[in-house]
Amino acid sequence: MADHSAEAGSITVLAGPTAVGKGTVSTFVRENYPEVSLSVSATTRAPRPGEEDGVHYHFLSHEQFDSYIEEGAFLEWATVHGLNKYGTLKHTVEAAARAGQKVLLEIDLQGARQVREALPGAHFVFLAPPSWDELVRRLVGRGTESPEEQQRRLETARLELAAESEFDQTIVNEHVETAAAELVQSMGITPRTA
Template sequence: MNDTEAGTGAFRVRPRLTVLSGPSGVGKSSVLAELRRQQPEIYFSVSATTRKPRPGEVDGVHYHFVAPEKFQRMIADGEFLEHAEFAGNCYGTPRTPVLQALAAGKPALLEIELQGARQVRIAMPEAQLVMLAPPSWDDLVVRLTGRGTEDPAVVERRLEIAREELAAEKEFDEVVVNGDVRAAAAHLLSLMVGPQSQEFDE
């Protein structure tokens, strides 16, 4: 076992990238915030985007904000693990910081949409894909329609996309059901470090 396999700090795991995906409204942000609380040593990937910062967003913390021309150069240079365009803006996952975290022995987590997860599967076949799912379809519908302040057509489109994403469950290695945020975060953490830590404790 070398130092990279052993990792650093509290981890005794073989570094691996975990990709978390799931439909809108399933609670990804809440689960990731709880995961940070439970294990702050995990590396959380920061995406690059061509959109303008929103009030309160910090460059390098929430996103890496880059000009469209630079983003296109990054694509041409193969700097992204995955990238996509959404609502007129481009988003992508820089490859180098993820690889550096893994080389340092830190489990890395990337939260992206289904299409991005599929790209990562091709770029890094060893990555672990995890779907965050609602307790039931009815529960997700309530989460997406509960506010009642959005255009019904927009809500229906979100539900349609959610159906497509949940139908892709078989493409994922694991499924975490978010019925309780703390429990879901603990389950995700165990998938990232539990089984592998046992491997190196033998």
């Protein structure tokens, strides 16, 4: 994707450690700020309860994902926690940006670094937890990973937290509505009041 400044300037990248609430904040933005185009990532992981294909993620087989990699169809992609692949399809981001929409990419740290290389004019937001203990509580509390997977994710989270300085802005996710309001405000959108 060529770095057209008007297009890159309409793209915001939201990243942060595992279990910080990136998906929850993004869902709140999708449901309350229809003027934001939320990029739907592709992944090889299985859907969690309540997740829908094409809404929360494009759920792909490993073979499908690898085929897209070979075609150069991703703006960014990564193998996360040594298990599954996640990626952002170029064509969906390009189309939304060309249409003048504010685009939000919710991705991991590796992906954010790749997007910075491709689109240095994008705005990069780090979503941080209120504390390490709260991050651990959120990860364990959601109950979607085995104890081994939880441990692997927490080890990754320590490294991800150390990358905060690479971002243009940090938002602490203490309350979803407040974090979402700060995020859309950083995108040039007036937050809604309750």
